[in-house]
Amino acid sequence: xxxKILIIDYGVGNDQSVINVIDFLGYDFLVSNKKEDILKxxxxxxxGVGAFNEAMKNLNSLGITxxxxxxxxxxxxxxxxxxxxxQVLADYSEENGFHEGLGFIKGGVVKLEAxxxxxxxxxxxxxxxxIKKDPLFSNIDKExxxxxxxxxxxxxxxxxxxxxxxxxxxxxxxxQKDNIFGVQFHPEKSQNxxxxxxxxxxxxxxxxxx
Amino acid sequence: xxxxxxxxxxxxKNGMVVQSIGFNKYLPIGRVDISVEFLNKWGIDExxxxxxxxxxxxxxxxxxxxxxxxKKSFVPLTVGGGIKNLEDIRxxxxxxxxxxxxxxxxxxxxxxxxxxxEVFGNQCIVVSIDVRKNKNRYEVYSDNGKNPTGLNxxxxxxxxxxxxxxxxxxxxxxxxxxxxxxxxxxxxxxxNSVSIPVICAGGAGHPKxxxxxxxKTKAMAAAAGxxxxxxxxSPIVVKSYLxxxxxxxxxxxYADYKGINFIEESGxxxxxxxxxxxxxxxEYILDEII
Numbered sequence: 001x002x003x004k005i006l007i008i009d010y011g012v013g014n015d016q017s018v019i020n021v022i023d024f025l026g027y028d029f030l031v032s033n034k035k036e037d038i039l040k041x042x043x044x045x046x047x048g049v050g051a052f053n054e055a056m057k058n059l060n061s062l063g064i065t066x067x068x069x070x071x072x073x074x075x076x077x078x079x080x081x082x083x084x085x086x087q088v089l090a091d092y093s094e095e096n097g098f099h100e101g102l103g104f105i106k107g108g109v110v111k112l113e114a115x116x117x118x119x120x121x122x123x124x125x126x127x128x129x130x131i132k133k134d135p136l137f138s139n140i141d142k143e144x145x146x147x148x149x150x151x152x153x154x155x156x157x158x159x160x161x162x163x164x165x166x167x168x169x170x171x172x173x174x175x176q177k178d179n180i181f182g183v184q185f186h187p188e189k190s191q192n193x194x195x196x197x198x199x200x201x202x203x204x205x206x207x208x209x210x
Numbered sequence: 211x212x213x214x215x216x217x218x219x220x221x222x223k224n225g226m227v228v229q230s231i232g233f234n235k236y237l238p239i240g241r242v243d244i245s246v247e248f249l250n251k252w253g254i255d256e257x258x259x260x261x262x263x264x265x266x267x268x269x270x271x272x273x274x275x276x277x278x279x280x281k282k283s284f285v286p287l288t289v290g291g292g293i294k295n296l297e298d299i300r301x302x303x304x305x306x307x308x309x310x311x312x313x314x315x316x317x318x319x320x321x322x323x324x325x326x327x328e329v330f331g332n333q334c335i336v337v338s339i340d341v342r343k344n345k346n347r348y349e350v351y352s353d354n355g356k357n358p359t360g361l362n363x364x365x366x367x368x369x370x371x372x373x374x375x376x377x378x379x380x381x382x383x384x385x386x387x388x389x390x391x392x393x394x395x396x397x398x399x400x401x402n403s404v405s406i407p408v409i410c411a412g413g414a415g416h417p418k419x420x421x422x423x424x425x426k427t428k429a430m431a432a433a434a435g436x437x438x439x440x441x442x443x444s445p446i447v448v449k450s451y452l453x454x455x456x457x458x459x460x461x462x463x464y465a466d467y468k469g470i471n472f473i474e475e476s477g478x479x480x481x482x483x484x485x486x487x488x489x490x491x492x493e494y495i496l497d498e499i500i
Contacts, residue, residue, distance in 0.1 A: 012330070016306035020281050025500070049303060051331045084331070096328065114405045117428075121333040121376045123407045124430060125213045125255060125460040139500075145213065145460045147255075147286055149309070149333045151376070167212060189286045189308055191253070191462060195500045 003205045005029040006041035008068075011058045012050035012084060017188040021198055033062050042077060043205050044068070047188075048084025052093040052109065052152070055084050056101065065102065072104060078179040078208070079104070080201055086175070086182030087154060095152050104180045107156025118168045121151040126185075128173065132162035135204040136174065136181060136197055144193045146185035148173070153184065213460045214424050215255040215431035216448055218438045219411050220245055222261045222291070225275065229436050230262075231387030233340070233355035239439050242275055247282040249438060252445045253463040256286045258311065258379065258409075258433060260338075262354055264292025265314050271298055273305040280306025288336055288379075299326055303334070311379055313338040317352050317359060320373055327374030336409075337370040338379040339363055341396055348396050355383040363396060364403050371404045378404060379433070382412030387436055389415020392423045401428035409433055416477035417451035424457045447472075447479055464495060 005022070009015055009031050022029050022045075029045075030037055038044075048055055059065050071077045081089045090101045093109035101109070114120040125145040130137045137144075146165075153171045163174035163183075173184040181201065187194035220242065221230040227245045228236040239245065246257055259279060264271055271292040280287050289302050290311030299310050310330075315322055316337050327335050340351045341363045350361040367378050380400055382393040392413045401408040407430035410423055414434035423432050438444045449459040450467040471480045481487075 011300075014303055014306070014308055016277060016280050016304065017287075017308060020306070021284065023281075024284075049308065049330060049334050051328060054329055095331075119405055119407045119430060121406065122212070123333065123377060124215050127211060127213075145462060148212075149286070149376075151331070151333055186286070186308070189284060191250070191284045192498065192500060193462065194284060199500050 003043055003202075004041040005043050005045065005202075005205070006037055007031045007045045007047065008038075008064075009033045010055065010062060012055045013047035014049045014188070015047055017186075018045060018047045018082070021188045021195060025195065025199060025202065027202055033064060035064060035067055038064060038067055038071060044072070044077065044079040046079060046081040046085030046088070048082060048086070048088070050084055052084065052087055052095040052101070053097065053099045055088050056099055059088070059102075069102060072180065076179045078205060079181065081182035082188065083150060083184060083186055086184055087152065089175075089180060089182045090154055090156065093152065105154070105156055105160055105175055105177060105182065107154055107160070109152045109154050112151055112153055112171075113168065116168060121149060122167050123149050125190075126165045126167065128163045128165050129170070130163045132176060136162060136176065136183070136200050138200050139196045140193055140200075146187065146190040146193055148185045150184060211458055212430075213255075213458045214452065215409070216420065216445055216459065217256045217258055217409055217411075217431050217433035218249045218254045218445070219258040219260065219433040219435045221435055222259060222275070223263055225272065227439075229387065229439060233383045233386055235387070243278045243282050245439070246279045246287075249445065250283050250285060252443055253449065253461065254285060254438070254445045255460060256288065256431065257283055258288040258290070260311065261289075261291030266353065271302055273301055276302060276305045276307055290336070290338055295322070296326055296329060299330060303330065309334050309336050309376075311336040311338045313340065314352055316370065317350070317361075320369065323370055323373035323375050327376065332374045332376040335375050336377045336379050337367075337375040338381065339366060339370075340381045340383055341393075342383040343393070343396070351383060364399050367400045367404050367408075371406050375406060377407045377409060379409045379411060382410075385413030388413055389437065391415070391419040392432065394423060394426050397423060397429050398427040407431065417448045417472065418477060420448050421452055421455050421457055424452070441478065447477070451477070464498070
């Protein structure tokens with residue numbers, strides 16, 4: 001079966017940047033927020049630039065939260081969250097008050113602490129420490145640089161973490177749990193390393209369907 | 211380790227990238243998407259597109275231009291010029307901007323900083339500040355450096371941070387296009403007074419100017435326009451110069467100029483020995499397949 005990749009368009013995403021990458025790599029995809037498209041698709045990409053509560057508010061008002069949960073948790077369709085799309089995979093966030101997330105990854109999103117001269121937001125290219133090479137980082141050199149731009153970060157159980165980076169302390173910047181993937185950085189804006197990461201995700205989808 | 215960013219700042223006038231000198235003289239460079247494509251290939255860390263006549267002509271941001279540029283840019287794209295409200299910001303992000311830069315509208319209605327950062331997150335909102343030095347006093351100017359605002363840049367930067375700005379883009383009007391180096395004194399003061407990242411701009415003309423601003427101030431990123439347009443491979447050259455002199459930069463390209471010497475007065479790389487060039491003459495490097 002051919003993969004049907006869906007970019008979920010929920011009003012806070014930098015969809016165009018993700019579209020550019022997938023176009024460049026040469027895959028078919030759909031951009032939508034309709035229920036029937038979610039049902040039809042075999043894998044999801046959840047982009048995101050913005051504030052957590054806006055993102056959840058939009059998902060809820062589109063009425064797709066429960067459907068998405070079912071497709072990912074029961075039907076085991078792969079989902080790949082990017083930046084804010086990664087944060088909403090968690091149980092909750094403390095950004096602008098307390099807000100519930102999708103609950104795919106046990107853990108919460110908390111503010112980066114601006115201490116010892118650290119600047120928040122964490123903006124720029126930082127080096128990753130890769131913990132689980134497969135599948136996202138299978139094609140990437142040791143200690144690659146990726147582009148970050150965020151003020152909040154995920155705190156979760158170590159068993160989910162596939163990569164960390166150091167910003168005042170080690171923070172979880174990539175997670176994987178079965179069919180659920182997420183990265184805090186912006187692979188769509190991390191030049192070759194980012195393109196390689198997307199390629200690895202798509203290769204994983206193909207293997208899954210082979 | 212978080213690396214220092216080398217940013218290309220493209221001034222756009224009438225849909226063309228231009229060279230800007232002192233915020234009042236402009237010379238054409240070329241098409242936006244082609245400039246973006248080159249910079250991207252040369253390993254730039256970030257691109258800022260500033261459409262300088264959108265606000266003056268009271269027109270909307272050029273959304274098509276943003277999409278065309280974003281197709282060629284696999285590095286972050288910050289877009290400024292002509293932004294009046296949250297809807298403009300939403301559209302710019304939708305059309306391919308990763309961050310937006312506001313200047314005039316932040317001065318006339320500062321509450322937009324707060325509103326925008328609540329909707330789009332503060333990491334997405336860059337407040338651009340144009341500064342001119344009069345005698346020994348620095349002052350914020352609006353309308354492409356035409357009108358004094360009476361604001362003190364340090365105070366304004368702190369206020370913007372308090373309202374929710376994620377980054378400050380600090381432009382020196384006096385240094386613009388002069389290639390004499392960054393205005394370290396005001397960059398130092400602004401970067402010391404806020405805890406959000408500061409991108410400095412205005413005056414770069416030699417790789418040593420980037421090194422100096424990173425060594426002497428707490429700027430997290432340094433931007434240049436003209437320097438990158440007129441010096442071949444300049445982003446890579448700057449980064450290898452930084453790495454050679456002990457500053458941390460991202461260097462992911464195949465060409466890294468490791469072990470090369472720099473010509474001190476121009477900052478360009480010096481020619482390799484003839485026997486080395488002979489040796490690599492027929493070396494064929496395949497494009498990396500991703």
